[in-house]
Amino acid sequence: xxYSEEFIDFIATIKGEAGxxxxxxxxxxxxxxxxxxxxGEWAQHTSIMGYLKNDFDALTDETxxxxxxxxxxxxxxxxxxxxxxxxxxSPIYNRQEEDFTNGIVLYWSPKxxxxxxxxxxxxxxxxxxxVNSETEKVEIKGTENDDMSWHRYKGTSRFYLQFVDKSASxxxxxxxxxGYKKTKVVPTLSNLLTNSxxxxxxxxxxxxxxxxxxxxxxxxVDNNQKPVLLIADGKNHxxxxxxxxxxxxxxxxxxxxxxxxxxxxxxxxxxLENKASVEQNAKVSxxxxxxxxxxxxxxxxxxxxxxxxNFSYFLKYKNAEKKHRVGANGIENSLKALSGEEITFLISxxxxxxxxxxxxxxxxxxxxxxxxxxxxxxxxxxxxxxxKPITNLNLIQKYRxxxxxKKTDGNGKITVSAMPGFELNYKLRDERxxxxxxxxxxxxxxxxxxxxxxxxQASKNIKTGTKVVEIAQSKRQVPSSKHKQPVDKPVxxxxxxxxxxxxxxxxxxxxxxxxxxDSREVEFTVLTYDVKTNQLFNGGSYIxxxxxTKRSHVSGANGLGKKIHKGVINESIRIIxxxxxxxxxxFDGKIENSMATINLKIQKAEVAKVEGVSVLFSGVNxxxxxxxxxxxxxxxxxxxxxxxGMNKIYITSTIRTAExxxxxxxxxxxxxxxxxxxxKRVRDECKAKNMRKEQTISKMxxxxxxxQKQNKKVSKHCVxxxxxxxxxxxxxxxxxxxxxxxxxxxxxxxKFKQACKDAKLNGIIxxxxxGDEPGEGAMHIEITQ
Numbered sequence: 155x156x157y158s159e160e161f162i163d164f165i166a167t168i169k170g171e172a173g174x175x176x177x178x179x180x181x182x183x184x185x186x187x188x189x190x191x192x193x194g195e196w197a198q199h200t201s202i203m204g205y206l207k208n209d210f211d212a213l214t215d216e217t218x219x220x221x222x223x224x225x226x227x228x229x230x231x232x233x234x235x236x237x238x239x240x241x242x243x244s245p246i247y248n249r250q251e252e253d254f255t256n257g258i259v260l261y262w263s264p265k266x267x268x269x270x271x272x273x274x275x276x277x278x279x280x281x282x283x284x285v286n287s288e289t290e291k292v293e294i295k296g297t298e299n300d301d302m303s304w305h306r307y308k309g310t311s312r313f314y315l316q317f318v319d320k321s322a323s324x325x326x327x328x329x330x331x332x333g334y335k336k337t338k339v340v341p342t343l344s345n346l347l348t349n350s351x352x353x354x355x356x357x358x359x360x361x362x363x364x365x366x367x368x369x370x371x372x373x374x375v376d377n378n379q380k381p382v383l384l385i386a387d388g389k390n391h392x393x394x395x396x397x398x399x400x401x402x403x404x405x406x407x408x409x410x411x412x413x414x415x416x417x418x419x420x421x422x423x424x425x426l427e428n429k430a431s432v433e434q435n436a437k438v439s440x441x442x443x444x445x446x447x448x449x450x451x452x453x454x455x456x457x458x459x460x461x462x463x464n465f466s467y468f469l470k471y472k473n474a475e476k477k478h479r480v481g482a483n484g485i486e487n488s489l490k491a492l493s494g495e496e497i498t499f500l501i502s503x504x505x506x507x508x509x510x511x512x513x514x515x516x517x518x519x520x521x522x523x524x525x526x527x528x529x530x531x532x533x534x535x536x537x538x539x540x541x542k543p544i545t546n547l548n549l550i551q552k553y554r555x556x557x558x559x560k561k562t563d564g565n566g567k568i569t570v571s572a573m574p575g576f577e578l579n580y581k582l583r584d585e586r587x588x589x590x591x592x593x594x595x596x597x598x599x600x601x602x603x604x605x606x607x608x609x610x611q612a613s614k615n616i617k618t619g620t621k622v623v624e625i626a627q628s629k630r631q632v633p634s635s636k637h638k639q640p641v642d643k644p645v646x647x648x649x650x651x652x653x654x655x656x657x658x659x660x661x662x663x664x665x666x667x668x669x670x671x672d673s674r675e676v677e678f679t680v681l682t683y684d685v686k687t688n689q690l691f692n693g694g695s696y697i698x699x700x701x702x703t704k705r706s707h708v709s710g711a712n713g714l715g716k717k718i719h720k721g722v723i724n725e726s727i728r729i730i731x732x733x734x735x736x737x738x739x740x741f742d743g744k745i746e747n748s749m750a751t752i753n754l755k756i757q758k759a760e761v762a763k764v765e766g767v768s769v770l771f772s773g774v775n776x777x778x779x780x781x782x783x784x785x786x787x788x789x790x791x792x793x794x795x796x797x798x799g800m801n802k803i804y805i806t807s808t809i810r811t812a813e814x815x816x817x818x819x820x821x822x823x824x825x826x827x828x829x830x831x832x833x834k835r836v837r838d839e840c841k842a843k844n845m846r847k848e849q850t851i852s853k854m855x856x857x858x859x860x861x862q863k864q865n866k867k868v869s870k871h872c873v874x875x876x877x878x879x880x881x882x883x884x885x886x887x888x889x890x891x892x893x894x895x896x897x898x899x900x901x902x903x904x905k906f907k908q909a910c911k912d913a914k915l916n917g918i919i920x921x922x923x924x925g926d927e928p929g930e931g932a933m934h935i936e937i938t939q
Contacts, residue, residue, distance in 0.1 A: 157227050157228075158879055158880055158939060159203070159876075159879050160201060160202060160203050160876060160879070161227075161247065162223065162224055162227045162228065163203065163206050163207070163213060163224075164184075164187065164202065164206070164243075164247055165223055165227065165236065165239055165240055165243070166212070166213060166219070166220040166223035166224055166227075167183070167187065167206055167210050167212055167213045167220070168180055168183050168184055168187075168239055168243060169212075169219045169220070169222075169223050169235075169236065169239055170210075170211075170212025170213060170217045170219040170220040170223075171183050171210060171211075171212045172300070172302070173219050173235075173239075175297070175300040175301075175302060176296065176297065176299065176300055177242055178294065178295075178296035178297050179294075179296075179297045179300045179302050180239060180242055180243065181242060181243060181246060181251075181254075182255050182258065182261070182294055182297060182302070182304060183261070184242075184243035184246040184247065185246055185253045185254070185255045185258065186255070186258050186259055186260070186261055186304075187202055187206070187210075188202070188246060188247065188249070188253075189253060189255070189257060189258065189259050189358055190202070190205060190259050191342045192332070192340045192341075192342040192343040192357070192358070193259060193358050193359075193360060194259070194307065194360040194363075196259075197334065197337045197340045197343075198337060198340070198341070199341070199342070200341040200342065200874055200876065201342070201874070201876045203876055222236075223236055245494075248713060249355055251494070251514075252356065252514060252516070253312070253356075253358075254294075254516050254517070254518070255292060255294055255304060255306075256292050256306060256310075257292075257306045257307075257310040257311075257312060257358050258292050258294075258304045258305060258306045259305075259306060259307065260284050260289060260304075260305040260306070261302055261303060261304045261305060262281065262282050262285070262302075262303050262305075263301040263302060263303070264281075264301060264303055265301045266301060267280055267281065267282065268280055284305065285305065288307060288308060289305045289306065289307055289308060290305065290306060290307075290308050291303060291304065291305055292304045292305060292306050295517070295518050296517070307360050307361050308361050308388065309360070309361020309362055309386050309387060309388045310358065310359065310360060310361050310386055310388065311358075311359050311361070311384075311385075311386035311387055311388060311389055311390055311391060312356050312357065312358050312359075312390045312391075313356065313357045313359060313365065313384050313390075313391050313392075313393055314353070314356050314390075314391070314392045314393070315330075315353065315354055315356075315357065315367075315384075315393050315394075315395060316351065316352050316353045316392075316393070316394045316395070317330065317348055317352045317353075317354075317369060317394075317395050317397055318352050318394060318395070318396055318397070319396070319397060319398060320396060320398045321598035322396075322529065322530070322531075322595065322598055323352075323598070324348070324350065324351050324352025324353075325348050325352045325369070325397060326348060326349070326350055326352060326675065327347055327348060328347070328348045328352075328369055328370050329345045329346070329347060329369070329370055329371070330345075330346045330347075330348060330354050330367065330368070330369055331343060331344045331345060331346070331367075331368040331864075332344075332346075332357055332365050332366070332367060332368075333365075333366050333368070334363055334364065334365065334366065335364065335366070338366075339863045339864070341863065341865070343357065344863070344864060344865045345864070345865040349677070350675075350676055350677060357384075359384060359385075359386040360386060361386050361387075361388060362385070362386060363385070363386050364383035364384065364385045364386075365383065365384040365385075365386075366381045366382075366383060367381075367382060367384070367395065369395075369397050374395060374397060382395070392525075394527070447490055447491075447492060447493075448490065448491050448492065448493050448515040448516065448517060448519060449488070449489070449490055450489050450490075450491070450515065450519050450520060450521065450522055451485055451486060451487040451488070451489060451520070451521045451522070452467075452469075452478070452480065452485070452486050452489060452499070452521075452522050452523075452524060453480070453484055453485045453521055453522070453523045453524065454467065454480050454484050454485075454523075454524050454526065455484060455523060455524070455525050455526070456525075456526055456573060457525070457526065457527055457528045457573055459525070460484075461480075461483055461484025461485070462480070462484050462526070463480070463481070463482045463483065463484055464479065464480065464481070464482060465479070465480050465484065465575070466478070466479045466501075466502075467479070467480075467499060467500065467501050467510075467524075467575075468499075468500040468501065468502075468507060469489075469497055469498070469499060469500070470497065470498035470500060471491060471495065471496075471497050471498075472495065475500070475507075485521070491515035492515060493515050493516050493517055494514060494515065494516070495514065495515050496512055496513070496514050497512065497513055497514070497515060498511075498512045499511050499512070499513070499524050501574060501575040502575060502592065503574075503592070503594040503595075503596055503597075508574050508575065508594055508595050508596055510524060510526065510574065510595075511524060526573040526574055526575065526576075527573070528571040528572060528573060529571070529572060529573065529574050529593055529594075529595040530569065530570070530571045531569075531570060531593075531597060531598050531599060531600065532567045532568070532569055532570070532598065532599050532600070533567065533568050533570060533591075533599075533600045533601075533602060534565070534566050534567050534599060534600070534601045534602065535547055535562055535566050535567075535568075535602050535604055536566060536601065536602070536603050536604070536650075537603070537604065537606045538603040538604055538605050538606065538646065538647075538648065539606060540606075541603070542566075543562070543565055543566025543567070544562060544566050544604060544609065545562055545563070545564050545565070545566055546561060546562060546564075547561065547562040547566070547609065548560075548561050548582075548583045549561065549562070549568070549580050549581065549582065549583075549588070550580065550581040550582070550583065550585065551570075551578060551579070551580055552578070552579040552580075552581075553572055553576070553577075553578050553579075554576065560580075570593075572593045573593060574593050574594065574595040575592065575593060576592070576593050577590050577591065577592055577593070578590065578591050578592075578593065580602075582608065582609065582612040582645065583612055583616050584611075584612040584615040584616055586608065586612060586645050587645065588602070588604065588645055588647050589602065589647045589649065591649060597651055599651070600649065600651045601649070601650040601651050602647055602648070602649055602650065603647065603648045603650050604645065604646075604647050605645055605646040605647070608645040608646070675720055675721065675722050675723075676720070676721065676722075676723055676745065676746075676747055676748075676749065677718050677719065677720050678718070678719055678720075678721065678745065678749040678751075678752065679712075679716060679717070679718050679719070679751045679752070680696065680698075680707070680709065680716070680717050680718075680719060680729065680751070680752045680754060681709070681715050681716055681751055681752070681753050681754065682694025682696070682709040682715045682754045682756050683715065683753060683754065683755050683756065684755075684756070684757075684758040685755040685756060685757050685758070686757075686758070687758075688755075690714045690715030690716070691709075691714070691715050691758050692708075692709055692710030692714060692715060692920070692938040692939075693708055693709065693710055693758075693917040693918065693919075693920055693938055694708065694709040694710075694715060694754060694756045694758070694917050695707070695708055695709075695731075695732070695756070695914075695915055695916055695917035696709075696729060696730065696731045696740075696754055696756070697728075697729070697730040697731070697732075697737070698719065698727065698728070698729060698730075699727065699728035699729075699730060700721060700725065700726075700727050700728075701725065704730075706914075706915060707719075708914070708917055708920045708921075708938075709917075710920060710938045721745040722745060723744075723745055723746065723747055724744050724745065724746075725744065725745050726743070726744055727741070727743065727744070727745055728741065728742050729741040729742075729752055729754070731754055731756055732915075733757075740752070740754055756917070758917075761789055761790050761793045761918060762793075763789060764789065764792040764793050764795075764796050766796070766801060767792040767795045767796050767800065767801055767802065767803065768801065768802040768803070769788045769791050769792055769795075769802075769803055769805065770802060770803070770804050770805070771804065771805050771806075772804040772805070772806050772887065772890045773806050773807070773887070773890070774805060774806065774807065774808055779808045779809055779810075780808065782808060782809055782875065782878060782879070782882075783805065783808050783882055783884065784879075784882055784937075784939055786882075786937065786939060787882040787884065787937045787939075790913070790918060790919060790937055791803055791805070791884070791886070791935070793913075793918070794906065794909045794910060794913060794919075794935075795906070797905075797909035797912075797913075798902065798905040798906040798908075798909045799902075799905060800891075800902070800906070803886060803891060804886065804887060804890040804891050805884050805885070805886065806885050806886065806887035806890050806932055807871060807884065807885035807887075807932065808871070808878075808882075808883070808884055808885075809871060809872075809873065809875070809878045809883070810869065810871040810872045811872075812855045812858040812859050812862070812872065813851070813855055815858055815868055815869055815871065815872040816833070816851045816854035816855045816858060817851060819833060819834065819837065819854065819868075820837060820847065820850065820851055820854070823929075824928075824929030824930070824931075825928070825929050826868065826869070827867075827868075828866075829861045829866040829867060829868045830868045830869065832857060832861065833854050833857050833858055833861070833868055836853050836854055836857045837850055837853075837854055840853050840854075858872065870883045870921075870934075870936065871883050871885075879939060880938070880939055881920065881921075881936055881937065881938050881939065882936070882937045882939060883921075883934070883935070883936050883937075884934075884935050884937075885932035885933065885934055885935075886906070886925075886932055886933040886935060887931065887932045887933075888903065888925045888931055888932060888933070889931075891903075891906070891933075893906060893925060893933070896925060896926055896928075896929075896930060896931060897926070898926075899924075899925065899926050903925065903926075906933060907924050907925070907926070907933065910922045910924070910933060910935060911924075919935055919936065919937050920936050920937060920938040921934070921935070921936030922934065922935055922936070
């Protein structure tokens with residue numbers, strides 16, 4: 155198994171810095187490293203590699219522990235102690251474990267620092283310079299016996315963000331970017347995709363800084379068209395941003411809680427049966443040895459932060475739901491769960507339970523506060539017989555013992571804000587009861603059909619001064635006056651709110667029936683394991699049959715051996731692997747919400763070392779562009795060449811700088827993706843102005859860099875070194891390798907093309923574009939490392 159340089163250095167740093175410490179300290183160091191991404195003075199770095207080698211002494215000095223880890227992981231001969239660290243911190247690296255350190259980004263070893271200061275006082279200060287008025291010490295339970303002192307910047311806040319539209323529906327797969335006044339573009343916080351709940355990963359913000367949000371390329375602003383700022387104030391916040399695209403731009407409303415956030419508000423973690431994926435390169439423990447019993451309590455508060463007494467709710471834990479109830483103080487104590495397990499808080503709804511929040515149990519979590527925010531929705535009142543809106547209908551609304559007058563508008567609607575799970579009661583003006591509904595945050599519109607004659611009678615009663623009193627069946631008596639008239643028959647109403655997507659169908663016996671179609675799109679995960687070693691690996695090839703179409707896929711796009719797919723609930727799907735060139739169906743069923751991970755045991759394609767084939771470079775003049783191509787890539791290219799009957803193969807392009815990409819595009823007229831076409835437009839505009847080549851290329855470079863800051867790739871070759879180390883991209887030129895031309899591949903070119911297609915099918919290479927595709931001049935090959 156191969157590991158990326160970044161992950162190797164991540165593990166080496168933790169072992170070098172905290173190898174002799176306990177597990178909690180090792181995890182705290184891992185969180186410290188990850189907390190710096192996009193934070194404060196580290197905001198401009200594109201990855202943790204930007205500060206690992208300069209900021210952490212173990213890696214800077216290349217201690218024995220660091221060198222040992224590098225040797226072990228590169229040779230794949232990993233010791234138990236190193237494997238233990240990999241298992242321990244992989245979820246942190248892959249952002250599956252939420253930060254428990256309260257935002258530490260600094261630490262030091264007091265005893266070790268004291269000795270260093272004694273030996274070299276000019277180099278090592280005691281305490282370090284960062285221990286000052288701007289930082290504060292953080293106590294982390296379980297690290298008391300280690301020589302570690304943990305620190306964070308004062309005023310640091312962590313924000314848990316969710317994005318919804320005006321109907322409270324989550325914004326799914328929207329691109330969210332976070333920036334600041336001075337650092338407008340934060341590379342690691344750009345183009346974050348919202349998940350199925352409209353959430354992105356939590357954001358750590360330095361004290362006093364104001365995070366500015368952009369959704370799908372447009373800034374989030376308030377009603378005065380000013381940017382919405384998430385300002386760090388030392389507390390952790392949960393914020394729901396209501397985003398509406400319209401003529402006036404994007405407007406937002408924020409609902410920020412002061413509750414202590416928990417790991418539940420991170421993007422939905424993938425539940426794995428045996429292993430969890432880590433970026434592209436980590437192996438994770440197969441057991442729950444690190445899990446501990448966590449005791450905690452739940453406090454339920456209303457939108458005004460007041461406890462809600464005797465409130466009933468449900469907890470979903472390990473796929474089982476159980477009903478719970480808080481006491482008179484709004485708290486339920488003595489709850490238990492295993493650390494790291496996800497818990498879902500639910501309440502009753504109209505046709506399904508309402509999910510309020512998900513969180514992950516962790517040590518020291520104490521009291522978990524659940525806030526029931528106001529849900530704003532419309533109620534449409536219609537005539538029961540004609541289904542036409544009832545306009546200007548006067549109503550009496552009762553909510554939490556408060557009485558309010560309401561009146562339907564010209565569309566027969568009223569707008570209500572109330573907490574999910576609570577009841578709203580409505581009466582006509584003559585005080586006859588209409589109905590009571592329970593607030594369901596999954597419903598943006600409730601439809602109530604009312605008997606028209608009751609409305610007419612209410613109007614008459616009001617005019618004549620007759621007050622109607624409803625009394626129970628067992629207590630009926632003859633009214634004592636004409637102004638007190640008991641009603642024998644209650645007002646007929648019907649809650650006609652659709653249950654998700656409703657369609658009328660006909661059953662087998664010919665009777666009409668209502669069919670509920672849940673047409674939401676959800677994500678599901680496929681993991682590929684080597685059938686021999688039972689280890690996750692990249693490049694596993696499989697087929698997904700969905701909506702009648704079969705498509706080949708290769709694992710590794712979303713982490714080690716991992717690929718995330720999307721599909722519509724209740725749609726049929728098949729997952730197929732090839733065994734001895736025959737299709738074998740591994741999964742045959744329907745897509746479900748919270749679908750279990752699909753694990754595939756696949757024969758890992760092995761490429762033996764090839765003798766008698768030279769891998770050479772042509773036109774790649776810079777040494778660093780040649781050296782960045784991995785030995786694994788060279789071995790695979792030699793294999794492809796031998797399969798095509800060649801004894802040498804020329805690589806004509808590897809990684810490209812913005813300058814080399816601009817030079818390559820200056821005289822080309824091939825079709826690019828949208829970012830590349832933007833660069834071409836800059837080129838064409840410069841040429842139209844008769845600008846010199848140097849000036850034109852300079853303008854093109856500026857555009858390429860601008861697009862890179864927006865995380866937009868002009869070319870798969872034009873990426874950072876960190877990205878290239880994860881996926882090598884090379885071109886094998888047609889002319890240099892004697893493959894013929896774009897319009898006509900010769901026999902040699904056709905053999906190499908077929909070898910590449912077979913290699914992609916077998917998971918040896920992860921991407922391939924043939925040189926005879928329109929606009930291509932080379933065989934384009936991508937190899938996941």
